[in-house]
Amino acid sequence: MSVSTRPEVTSSATADSQRHSARISRLYSRRSTLWWPPLVVFAILLGVAYLVALYYDKVVQLPYLIPYPHLVLKEFYGDPFFTPLLYADLLNTTQVALTGLACAIVIGVGWATLMSLAKWIERSLYPYAVILQCIPILALVPLIGSLFGYEFLSRVIVATIIAIFPMVSNTLFGLQSVDQSQRELFELQGAGKITTLTKLRFPAAMPSIFLGLRNAAGLSVIGAIVGDLFFQRGTPGLGVLIQVSTARLNGPGTFAAIIVASLLGIAVFLSFGWLARVVVGKWYDFG
Amino acid sequence: MSAPALMKPSRSAASSDTLLDFRQVAMQFPNGTVALSGIDLTVNRGEFVTVVGPSGCGKSTLLRIASGLETASEGTAEVDTKRIGYVFQDATLLPWRTVQDNVELLAELGGVKPRERRAKAKEAIDLVGLGGFEKNLPKQLSGGMKMRTSLARSLTLEPELFLFDEPFGALDEITRERLNDELLRLFVEKQFAGLFITHSVSEAVYLSTKVVVMSGRPGSIVGTFDVPFPMPRDPDIRFTARFAELVGEVSHALREGHH
Numbered sequence: 001m002s003v004s005t006r007p008e009v010t011s012s013a014t015a016d017s018q019r020h021s022a023r024i025s026r027l028y029s030r031r032s033t034l035w036w037p038p039l040v041v042f043a044i045l046l047g048v049a050y051l052v053a054l055y056y057d058k059v060v061q062l063p064y065l066i067p068y069p070h071l072v073l074k075e076f077y078g079d080p081f082f083t084p085l086l087y088a089d090l091l092n093t094t095q096v097a098l099t100g101l102a103c104a105i106v107i108g109v110g111w112a113t114l115m116s117l118a119k120w121i122e123r124s125l126y127p128y129a130v131i132l133q134c135i136p137i138l139a140l141v142p143l144i145g146s147l148f149g150y151e152f153l154s155r156v157i158v159a160t161i162i163a164i165f166p167m168v169s170n171t172l173f174g175l176q177s178v179d180q181s182q183r184e185l186f187e188l189q190g191a192g193k194i195t196t197l198t199k200l201r202f203p204a205a206m207p208s209i210f211l212g213l214r215n216a217a218g219l220s221v222i223g224a225i226v227g228d229l230f231f232q233r234g235t236p237g238l239g240v241l242i243q244v245s246t247a248r249l250n251g252p253g254t255f256a257a258i259i260v261a262s263l264l265g266i267a268v269f270l271s272f273g274w275l276a277r278v279v280v281g282k283w284y285d286f287g
Numbered sequence: 288m289s290a291p292a293l294m295k296p297s298r299s300a301a302s303s304d305t306l307l308d309f310r311q312v313a314m315q316f317p318n319g320t321v322a323l324s325g326i327d328l329t330v331n332r333g334e335f336v337t338v339v340g341p342s343g344c345g346k347s348t349l350l351r352i353a354s355g356l357e358t359a360s361e362g363t364a365e366v367d368t369k370r371i372g373y374v375f376q377d378a379t380l381l382p383w384r385t386v387q388d389n390v391e392l393l394a395e396l397g398g399v400k401p402r403e404r405r406a407k408a409k410e411a412i413d414l415v416g417l418g419g420f421e422k423n424l425p426k427q428l429s430g431g432m433k434m435r436t437s438l439a440r441s442l443t444l445e446p447e448l449f450l451f452d453e454p455f456g457a458l459d460e461i462t463r464e465r466l467n468d469e470l471l472r473l474f475v476e477k478q479f480a481g482l483f484i485t486h487s488v489s490e491a492v493y494l495s496t497k498v499v500v501m502s503g504r505p506g507s508i509v510g511t512f513d514v515p516f517p518m519p520r521d522p523d524i525r526f527t528a529r530f531a532e533l534v535g536e537v538s539h540a541l542r543e544g545h546h
Contacts, residue, residue, distance in 0.1 A: 181375045184356055188373055189396040199396070203383050283383045283424050 064251035075256035082253050085241065090260050093237035096152065096224035097217075097268065100159025104216050107160070108167025109209070116175040116201065117193065126172075133165040137223075141230045151234025158230075159223030163216040170212025174205025207284040210276035217268040225261055238264070304331045306448045306480045307353055311362035313505075314348050321505040322348045326362070328499065328508065330448065335474055335481040337491040339541060340501030346484045347376075348506070350450045353482060372446030372479070374454045378433035380425040380440075386412065387421040390439045397444075404443070411439035414476075415469065431462035435469070442477070451483040455490070467494055468522060475519045488537050493525060498537055502544030509544035512537055 049069050057063040075082050111129065115122040141158060148154045178201055186196045228239025236244075238261045245253035277286065307330040314323040322345035330336045340346050351357040352364050354373050380389045390411055394404035412418060415435040425433055434454060441449065455463045467490060474481060485491050491498045492514055500510040512533065516524050524530050 179377075179379065181377060181379045182381070185373075185375070185379050185392075186396065187356065188354060188371075189393055191396045195396065199392075200381070203381065206383075280383070283426060285426075 064249045067251035067255060071252040072255040072259070075252045076260075079253075082250070082256070086253075086256060086260060089236060089238045089241045089257070090264065092235045093221070093224045093228065093239070093261070094264060096155045096227065096237060097159055097220040097264070100156045100223055101163055101217055101220040103156065103160040104163035104167050104220065105213065108164045108212075108216070109171050112168050112171035112175060113197070115172055116197075122172070129165060129168045132161065137162055137226070141226070145231055149233075150231040154231050155224060155227035155234075155237070158227035159220045162223035162226070163220040166212040166215040166219065167209075170208045170215075171205060174208030174212075175201045177208065178204045206280045207276070207286070210272070210280060214269055214272040214276065217272045218265050221261070221265040221268055304333075305329050306332060306367050307482065308365045308367070309349075309352075309359075309362065310364075312349075312352065312359045312364050313361035314345065314352065314357070315360045323352075323359075324505045324507050326506070326508060330480050330482050332447075332480050333478070334497060335483065335495045336497045336499060337481075337483045337485060337495035338499045338501060339485055339488055339491045339537065340506060340544075341503045341541070342486060344501045344503050345506030346501060347452050350452050350482065350484055353448075354450055366448065368447040370444055370447045372441035372444050372449040374434075374437055374441055374449070374451045376453050376456060378425070378430075378437040380433055380436055382425050385422050385424055386417060386428070386436050389425070389436055390443060393440055394443050407443045408439070411442040412436075414442060414473065415439045429462075430458050431466060434458065434466060438470075438473070442473070445477075446479050449479045449481045451481065453484050453486065456485070456487075463490070464522075470494065471518070471520050488534050488541065489525070492530060492533050492537060493520070500537060500540040500544060510537075510540035512540075 046069060049066075053063070053066045053068045056066040057068070075086065077083060111125065115125050137158065140161070144154050144157050148157060175197075182200060182204075183196065186200055191199070224237060225239040225242075228237040229243060232240060232243075238257050241257045242254060242261070245257055273286075307328070309326050309328040312323060312326040312328075313321070315321045326349065328336070328349070338346050338349060348357060350373070352359050353366055354371060355366075381392065384392070387405075387408055390408040391404045394407055399407070409421070412421060415438050417432060417435050417439065420428070420432065425436070428436065437454070455466050458466065471494060473479075481495070483491075483494060485494075492512075495514055496518075498512040498514060499508055500512070501507065502509045514533065516530070
């Protein structure tokens with residue numbers, strides 16, 4: 001028998017795709033009008049920075065406290081002693097942050113998956129995720145140092161502890177966000193817990209997991225630097241560099257290290273946002 | 288060659304044709320709510336039974352018992368087939384899967400081999416008129432197309448008994464009428480038995496061979512109407528006096544039962 005419904009089908013599909021492309025072009029035009037205001041703000045901030053630096057140089061006469069921006073910039077490429085150190089430390093901090101993040105992902109997702117399997121497991125384990133989140137991590141850091149030494153391992157542990165909570169809570173939320181009717185659809189086919197997990201719950205949780213990942217990534221950078229501030233031994237990272245530069249009254253170096261640390265945080269945040277769009281952006285609108 | 292009628296088992300010819308048999312089914316939820324009481328309902332092969340009733344009368348509970356999602360707290364609920372299709376109120380598509388992959392889902396969960404389930408899905412997609420949309424994601428589909436995908440997904444099970452839980456309730460009138468016609472075409476072509484829940488009286492009369500009217504909570508059956516129009520159905524019967532008369536009778540029973 002022939003199908004009489006093609007017109008409805010096609011017309012609504014084209015309407016949909018038109019709406020879709022309209023939204024995309026709106027997004028692009030919004031972007032193209034919006035690129036310059038942040039630059040203007042940046043220029044203003046730069047101007048203010050020069051004024052403040054001038055004040056500290058001429059009036060307060062402590063020029064290393066707030067250095068001129070061009071001196072800071074020079075630390076990124078032109079200081080034979082400082083520049084190589086800056087990038088070596090950046091590399092070390094990145095390693096600590098990414099290792100900590102990887103641990104947070106594995107432990108966090110595993111923890112949340114376990115909790116999603118049964119209500120009683122969730123009830124037994126979730127309070128500890130919250131407690132972990134509530135412990136002032138700085139209070140714990142000296143203990144971690146004396147237990148695990150003052151090197152790479154301790155730095156990673158601090159980064160992991162700081163980054164883990166968003167992984168646990170977002171994964172759990174995602175795994176539990178599945179509609180009842182979708183679960184019943186699987187139940188009617190006799191699908192087991194594992195099948196439901198791999199074919200329904202995990203895919204459905206992906207957007208939420210990626211949001212958690214983005215937050216955890218930013219936190220892992222913070223964790224790596226915090227760890228550095230406390231653990232001075234082993235391969236140093238940006239935290240050590242910031243402390244040492246400040247102690248040596250190297251104003252431009254301090255600022256350069258702070259800026260690099262911030263850029264690392266931003267880069268990690270943006271790349272996981274990008275990864276989320278690549279992996280689930282096709283079907284999920286991050287808005 | 289068919290065996291002579293005399294050699295059939297003695298439990299009567301009618302019962303071997305019965306796919307769903309509810310006797311004095313009642314449902315009381317743990318919180319004390321009585322959703323259904325004293326339901327007697329049969330669905331035979333070749334029948335399309337529609338249940339109409341006010342919202343909250345336990346119509347959906349009826350389906351959930353039939354599908355095995357719930358167990359009746361009283362009475363017997365027998366379903367004489369394993370091939371049951373279930374169409375939910377919303378399309379329940381997985382948003383990360385294309386139309387093709389969504390339609391393949393049930394066969395995939397049932398352990399059907401990839402090549403075989405691909406062929407099944409393709410056939411079902413063509414059957415509901417979605418050929419050419421296999422690679423689309425649900426978010427690119429209209430409400431009607433999502434429902435068609437959902438129908439196609441159930442069709443891959445080749446159901447003998449098809450359960451529908453107000454599947455077209457959220458659609459606009461025009462799309463809904465089109466899908467009603469499609470459903471009737473599938474019913475004639477695929478020869479499944481149907482149990483369809485709706486709160487639209489005209490949809491009920493148009494689609495079914497039998498309309499069952501339920502009262503408000505606790506849901507019980509207050510009337511059963513046979514629909515005399517032959518299958519395949521001419522869409523124009525909707526404008527006949529007999530159709531209007533039947534719709535009137537059903538609506539009347541519905542109002543009587545609604546306290």
